[in-house]
Amino acid sequence: MTGEQVIFLIVGAVTLLSGFMVVTVRNLVHAALWLVATLFGVAIVYTLLNAGFLAVVQVVVYIGAIAILFIFAVMLTRREAAETGAPLNNNWWVGALMAGLTFSGLVYLLQTWSGFSKTASTIPSGFDAISQLGAALTSPQGYVLPFEVASVLLLAALVGAVYLAFNKK
Amino acid sequence: MIPLSWYLILAAGLFSIGLFGVLSRRNAVAILLGVELMLNAININLVAFWRYGDISMMAGQVFAIIVFAVAAAEVAVGLALVISVYRRRNTVVAEELDLLKW
Numbered sequence: 676m677t678g679e680q681v682i683f684l685i686v687g688a689v690t691l692l693s694g695f696m697v698v699t700v701r702n703l704v705h706a707a708l709w710l711v712a713t714l715f716g717v718a719i720v721y722t723l724l725n726a727g728f729l730a731v732v733q734v735v736v737y738i739g740a741i742a743i744l745f746i747f748a749v750m751l752t753r754r755e756a757a758e759t760g761a762p763l764n765n766n767w768w769v770g771a772l773m774a775g776l777t778f779s780g781l782v783y784l785l786q787t788w789s790g791f792s793k794t795a796s797t798i799p800s801g802f803d804a805i806s807q808l809g810a811a812l813t814s815p816q817g818y819v820l821p822f823e824v825a826s827v828l829l830l831a832a833l834v835g836a837v838y839l840a841f842n843k844k
Numbered sequence: 845m846i847p848l849s850w851y852l853i854l855a856a857g858l859f860s861i862g863l864f865g866v867l868s869r870r871n872a873v874a875i876l877l878g879v880e881l882m883l884n885a886i887n888i889n890l891v892a893f894w895r896y897g898d899i900s901m902m903a904g905q906v907f908a909i910i911v912f913a914v915a916a917a918e919v920a921v922g923l924a925l926v927i928s929v930y931r932r933r934n935t936v937v938a939e940e941l942d943l944l945k946w
Contacts, residue, residue, distance in 0.1 A: 677845070679845070679846055680846055683850060687850070687854045690854065690858065691854070691857050691858065691861065694857075694861040694862070694881050695861055697861075697865065697877055697878075697881060698862070698865030698868070698874070698878055698881070703871060703873055703874060706877055707877065710877055710880060710881075713858075713881065713884070714884065717884045717887070720851070720888055720891075721888075721891055723846070724851070724891050724892055724894075724895045725895060726891045726894070726908075728905075729908055729909070732909070732912060736912050736916060737880075737884075737912075737915075740916065741915065741916060741919050744919055744920070744923060745873065745876070745877065745880075745919070745923070747923075748873050748923040748926060748927060749873055751927055751930070752873065752926060752927060752936045762869065762870065762871070762874070763868045763869060763870065764868060764870045764938075764939060766868070767867075767868035769867065770863070770864050770866075770867030770868035771864055773863060773864075773867060774860040774861065774863045774864035774867070775860070777856075777859070777860050777863055778856055778857060778859075778860035781859070781860075782853060782856055785849070785852050785853075785856070786849070790848065790896075791847075791848065791849045791852070792847045792848065792849045793848050793896060794845040794846075794847055794848070794896075795845060795846075795895055795896050796896075796899065798899060799899075802899065802900075804899075804902075804905070807900065807902050808902050808905050808906065808909075811902035811903075811905075812909070817902070817906070818902075818903075818906045821906070821910055822906075822910075825909075825910050825913040825914070826913075828913060828914065828917050829916065829917055831917075832916070832917030832918075832920045833920065835920075835921050835924070836921050836923075836924035837924075839921065839924035839925055839927075839928045840924040840927050840928060842931065
């Protein structure tokens with residue numbers, strides 16, 4: 676077992692454990708902090724996959740913005756009953772059953788696929804993933820149209836969020 | 845070297861945990877936390893297929909960035925909806941939100 680595999684196993688276990696804590700702890704501030712731990716684990720997984728830029732974006736966008744937004748929302752919607760009541764609804768066993776079936780179904784389907792256990796090809800020397808990504812995002816032969824559509828979507832979400840959360844009284 | 849299967853199983857596990865959270869949590873904010881876990885699992889898959897496929901095809905990373913943008917938009921609108929509902933009904937428990945019009 677190589678060092679890379681050991682790191683992956685540790686990071687994967689921490690990620691799954693903190694993901695499980697996100698969906699089970701009662702205190703929502705704690706759940707948001709466990710989400711931060713999960714997102715850090717995913718960022719390390721990106722680094723293991725040689726996608727350093729995405730790891731940085733994960734830390735800046737997800738941990739820096741989205742997790743903080745969650746903590747703000749939790750603090751704006753506090754109520755005693757929500758803190759003391761059960762964290763899971765009465766049908767939680769149906770949810771657990773569906774999640775278990777989804778996981779076993781996915782693993783079953785994947786292990787019938789021929790490329791399931793293939794290993795990564797070595798990165799050719801001089802390959803610059805970030806400049807390739809930038810060129811792909813901005814060239815008309817690449818993905819400039821989805822990129823622009825995403826920016827319009829962000830603008831629409833900004834306007835919609837301000838309109839929805841605006842206090843009209 | 846790590847085989848592709850490890851990443852796919854990790855992503856499947858994270859996706860299932862997120863699905864459990866979406867189906868089972870009572871608080872609407874916690875349901876959105878579950879959606880975030882599912883989106884992260886999808887992103888792991890996209891980046892893993894980029895790395896283990898043809899590395900000069902950037903589609904996997906580009907699509908992961910689009911998913912980042914969609915996740916940010918989804919959280920902003922979702923939490924604005926939750927805060928708006930909290931102002932009117934004074935609750936964020938999903939099963940107490942049982943009226944189409946107030």
